[in-house]
Amino acid sequence: MPRFMGFVRMEENIGTPPKSLFEAMDAYIGERAAKGIFLDGGGLYGTEDAVNFVVRDGQSTRVDGPYAEGKEVVGGWSIMEYPSLAEAVADQEEFAELHAKHWPEVTVISTLRQISTGPEEPEA
Template sequence: MPRFMGFVRMEENIGTPPKALFDAMDEYIGERAAKGIFLDGGGLYGTEDAVNYVVRKGEVTRVDGPYAEGKEVVGGWSILEYPTVEDAAADQQSFAELHAKYWPEVTVISTLRQISTGPDAPEE
């Protein structure tokens, strides 16, 4: 079955999500974990302790957070497995709808990407 990675992106420092969203997420994730759909995932701390390595023109530079230019951050991630892309997309919409219902005052971008299973990049 195809695997997917889900991301939740949002503005940094917008505060803690409401308890009702946490409760709804616990139920949502629990149901999918029991079905073998949700394989792993979690929330992420802010960028204040983040470390980036930037590769530019063959040079590697370490850049530590916080990042003044950072407006949108990944706040959570998940690894999921669905029978089809259509099933994954439909369920990702359900996940986004939880945020719309329980935290409507913020903008959240819920992204789903299929995980590559091999060297399917074009040859040089």
């Protein structure tokens, strides 16, 4: 079955999500974990302790956070496995709707990407 990675991007330092979102996410993740869909995931701390290595012109340079130029940061991630791309997309939409319902005052970008297992093309 194809595997997918989900990302949640948002502005940094926008506060703690409401308790109702945490509760809805616990139920959402619990249901998918029980079905074998949700394989792993979690939230991420802010960029204040982040470390990037930038490769440019054949040189690697370490850049420590926080990053003033960043408007959005990845706040959470997940690894999921679905029988089809259509099911993955539908479920990602449901995930986004949880954020719209429980935290409507913030802008959240929920991204789904298929995980490559080699040189083949992604599922259509």
